[in-house]
Amino acid sequence: MTFDDEITQIVRAEHGRVVAQLIRRLGDIDLAEDAVAEALITALEKWPVDGIPPNPGAWLTTTAGNKAIDRIRREGKRDAKHQEALMIEDDTPHEPTGPVEDDRLRLIFTCCHPALAPENRIALTLRLLGGLTVGEIAAAFLVPETTMGQRITRSKQKIKAANIPYRVPAEEDLVERLGGVLSVLYLIFNEGYLSSGPAMRVDLAEEAIRLTRQLTTLIENPEVDGLLALMLLTEARRPARVSDGVLVTLEKQDRAQWDSALIDEGHTLVRRCLTANRPGPFQIQAAINAVHTDALDASMTDWSQIVKLYDQLVILTPSPIVELNRAVAVAELDGPEVALAIVDRLELTGYHPFHVTRAELLRRLDRTDEARAAYDAALGLAENEAEQAHLTGRRDSLTR
Structure with missing residues (x-):
């Protein structure tokens, strides 16, 4: 039997013993083992589909030779590829992130630069990082959209003209910029909570809560706790806020739909704020919401307590x-x-x-x-x- 006849028999065979014979026979040819194996695999893939070539032995020998040449070429290029990879690898140490590890929260601190007026830094941060439109920001500040657009433009120009560096905030920057950061997070939450219909922005409210939670682990400050409590107690009412596309006011909401877990967490934070005895605007607003969510029915609301809390709020933030x-x-x-x-x-x-x-x-x-x-x-x-x-x-x- 000729070599080609033997190969034809082997390819048509189904037993591993016959395949092994082919491997041994190819091993007698002076080619690299890997190239032979690759040629055999190629034959087993193609021949059942394309048919056995007229000269199987020559086909296998040529294919194995080509595979060997390809392997030699790849090996020859390997060192060059490794050198190229080493050249593009940047082993420069990463810029330190400072005390704020969360990327978005760190950017908010960075943008709340004290060189800008408070309302301008908040507006700029809301535009650049909060995802709010100029119109949405203008509505939050009760000014015309054109006025707010001019404010944001002037803020950008001031940053450019004064070469104000947007550096990563250090430990000492956190307290100085905290007020602006809290205001930004609160306005982002409000935009997410107050939206409804097809444009509902639940994602904004959830992100504001997430970032405020992060903030409570960085800074021990009752206003941070107060803001988180305010968000949680407000968000707890979302399931009952809209029915069939129509707003349901607080006194008519089905309180069984309120999220009891968020309410419990919010009340715990409010009690912690009371213990600290350093009242601030967000803490008082959270306390007002705690009174509302503590009432089993609208008729049971302690309005005298709410008026007293608003009296304090008027003094703090008239x-x-x-x-x-x-x-x-x-x-x-x-x-x-x-x-x-x-x-x-x-x-x-x-x-x-x-x-x-x-x-x-x-x-x-x-x-x-x-x-x-x-x-x-x-x-x-x-x-x-x-x-x-x-x-x-x-x-x-x-x-x-």
């Missing part, structure tokens, strides 16, 4: 928005007429919750036409679809 929120609590304690007198003194005509509050107070006073006009004013400013649906329903339910 603003028309705090006064507006306080007026809502005063209405429950002293009646809508007293509350409306407070609200009508405030200059918040571009703020839609101002008109919502007026509408509800006027409704309770049976001043229907004025209430309808206030609802219309609120609808003209509200951008949240769920809130628009709620306000439309409230306005349309007014009796003439």
